Amino acid sequence: MTEQEVLEAVRGLIPAIRERAAEAEEARRIPDSTVKELAEAGFFRLLQPKRYGGVEADPVTFYTAVKEIAAACGSTGWIASVLGVHPWQLGLFPVQAQEDVWGETPNARISSSYAPTGKITPVEGGFRVSGRWSFSSGCDHADWVFLGGLITGPDGAPVDMRTFLLPRSDYRIDDVWNVIGLSGTGSNDIVVEDAFVPEHRTLSFSLTSACDCPGNEVNTAALYRLPFAAVFSTTISTPIVGMAQGALDAYVKHTKQRISVSYGNKVAEDPHAQVRIATASSEIDAAWALMERNISELLRHAEAGQELPFELRLRTRRDQVLATQRCIKAVDMLFESAGGRALAHGNAIQRGWRDAHAGRVHAVNDPERALTMYGKGLLGFPVADNMI
Incomplete structure (x- = not known):
């Protein structure tokens, strides 16, 4: 399937996804039928390398699909975005890690929890991993997990932060997700008890920041030379744009039918309501337009084999x-x-x-951190952060 065929197939699922929104909230997880349909539509392969049956789509196509899914059901859009971006990240890992996951199961899915809350112990050939990681969205629908972890030196100070890739057999899921928003995402805890992770199933954040990863040896498309910070942060903000668009669509429909109890008039005729619709829609359009522009510019530089401008990377985080x-x-x-x-x-x-x-409370949506980086950069101060 081409990326446009996948996008059209996903659009055909939107009415059913909207109908299941309440079911997802009540169950505190996305219905299995929705995940199955998205998989059959090719959605989870959009950012997967072609060498493993993926599409290697323009990331804007992927984000467009996410936005439209999230407009129908925020929880489903969130899960689609997070699970859907992980094939891109796996494409950055050493070839053996990709083979471990996709060699026999090209449809395997991966969830994640990047906060380095566990214990990482270097051993011969890899690491021993133990601990608890929270907020692993869609983990019930995944076969593997990405977990963040700090590697420390002899003095106990951190010397590296990596993503560790573990199969479902190496961890358990604790059902703790009882929340007031995104309640259908099943963002439960991952618990690992002394699992061995071989070296090839780890990836340093310093490499993803440098856009120079082991997987680039075989996955040579420009898609895999984009910064992790840009791709992942946009992965988090895009569903929120979709949620806002869905709320706007519902508000317009609701307002057309609404009679003001206080004044007895049609609310649709109220100029204040009209102004709110215009202003809200402009904010949503601006959010999407700037993110789309930045990702497209990053991709154009990567396609040309050019170094990604640092100011563009900062701007991408600013606008996200x-x-x-x-x-x-x-x-x-x-x-x-x-x-x-x-x-x-x-x-x-x-x-x-x-x-x-x-979605706003996700760590990547911390405005002070991202905006400070942009301001410092334009003022000529050095900016060192893995999330650029």
């Missing part, structure tokens, strides 16, 4: 974190004027509001 802020502003503006009926369980406006705010 502000995209989330713009969408939070939009959903707040809509929700606060949607009226009491928007509070009802199952109402898409309140669900979009809750889901967007839940």
Whole structure:
């Protein structure tokens, strides 16, 4: 399938995904049928290397699909984005790690939890890994997991931060996900008890930041020379743009039918409501347009074999974190004027509001950190951060 054929196939699933949104919330995980349909549509192969049956799509195509899924169901959009980006990251790992996962199971899925909360002990040939990692979205639908971990020197100080790749047999899932937003993502805890991870199933964040990874030896497409920070942060913000768009669509539909209890007039005729719709839609469009522009520019530089401009990398993080802020502003503006009926369980406006705010608290959406980096860079100060 071409990337456009995959996108059209995903669009054909949107009505059913929207219908299952309440089911996902109640079950606290995405229905198996939705994951199966997305897989059959080719969605999870969009960013997978061609040598393992993937599409190697333009990342904007991937993010477009995510945005449209998230507009129908925020939790499904979040899971689609996170599980869908991991084939791209695996493509950066040593070839043996890719073979371990895709050699016999090209459809294998990977969840993640990058905060380095576990214990990593270097041993001959690799590492012993133990601990608990939280917020592994979609882990119930995954066969492997990426876990973040710090490697320390003899004095106990960190000397490297890596991603460790573990199969499902090496960890258990603790069902702890009971939350008010993105409640259908099943973002449960991963628990590892003294598992061995061979060296080839690890990848340093310093390499992903340098855009020079072992997997580039075989996966030579420009897609795999993009910075992890740009790809992953956009992976987190894009579903929030979709959630805001879904809330806006629901608000417009709701407003067309709404009669003001206080004034007895049609709310659609209220100029204040019209202004809110215009302003919210502009914030959402701006969020998407800037992220799309930045990812496309990064890809063009990579396709030309050029070094990625540092200012562009900083700008990508700036616009990503502000995209989330713009969408939070939009959903707040809509929700606060949607009226009491928007509070009802199952109402898409309140669900979009809750889901967007839940996505906002992800660590990559920390505005002060990202914006400080951009300001420092333009003022000529050195900026050293793995998330650029």
